[in-house]
Amino acid sequence: QKEVEQDPGPLSVPEGAIVSLNCTYSNSAFQYFMWYRQYSRKGPELLMYTYSSGNKEDGRFTAQVDKSSKYISLFIRDSQPSDSATYLCAMSGRTYKYIFGTGTRLKVLA
């Protein structure tokens, strides 16, 4: 079993939809939970992160962490075609290691 599991998609939604992206993990020592957005042939861009637990909101984006279920989510409200990208989750604890999901490809249709 991988330490971090993420559905690769692709996920296609109409413009304006609410998008839910998810990752599950097995290591209870993880403290940092990150979401990256990656456009084709570009480096990953840090979108949001949560330290320890709870929710965080930034504009149209909300990150949630449920440590009891070992489950994290990224919600995108009022999705736009410009949100079409691959979304990577990543996690780390009190070590140098950052563990990544494989990424979910999202396509928002105009």
Added chain:
Amino acid sequence: DTGVSQDPRHKITKRGQNVTFRCDPISEHNRLYWYRQTLGQGPEFLTYFQNEAQLEKSRLLSDRFSAERPKGSFSTLEIQRTEQGDSAMYLCASSPGDFDSGANVLTFGAGSRLTVL
């Protein structure tokens, strides 16, 4: 601070040639990482530095790969005798290295894409 910078952005080379990539991390970050990413996959860890010390190397890093971070600032990743299987995006990232800061997250550069013909 302009973030993590990588150079060149794209390199096309012939099999058997040597290539070198450079990374300039965020200046106050003491940890620097190299990752490799192929199409449809998440980043795969190659190696990391804490200041100038290279503390961990992945099994993916064959003896044709070498990384340095002289003086704990910029880093270089050299691939000798390139093979077609080396074609990938090489990503550099940096982090503060302070677990308890609440901000110990990884910031990536734009990547250096290698194409080996």
